[in-house]
Amino acid sequence: MVDDIVGLLRLFEASASDRETHRWVLSLATDQALWPDAHRIFNLVRERTLSAIAEQNDVLEAQYMFEEICLKSLYNETDASDPFDSDSPYWIIKCAIDWARQIGLPVEDVITVVSTNG
DSSP: OHHHHHHHHHHHGGGOSOHHHHHHHHHHHTOGGGGGGHHHHHHHHHHHHHHHHHTTOHHHHHHHHHHHHHHHHHHHTTTOSSOOOTTGGGHHHHHHHHHHHHHTOOHHHHHHHHHHOO
């Protein structure tokens, strides 16, 4: 799962509208020691998600939804006492495909990442 998350984050790196949140999530994903901080970072990204929804910015909303689900999934790997929903990893690929469609990235690129990692 982690290899898929990192691979997808790298796939989207050049296309991220909000490079700051993207850097936060990529940095966290590549350093397991930081995963316990995923809940805090999730809260920061969630604030931006809600703003993107209010502004009807579908591109940013798709980016943030993908980043949120990655953060939830990584946080759950820490065996925290307050985990997010256990189905979080299930949504990673769906959110990646949604974001890819929003920015015109071929869905096949997403499939290639997740079919070659792991």
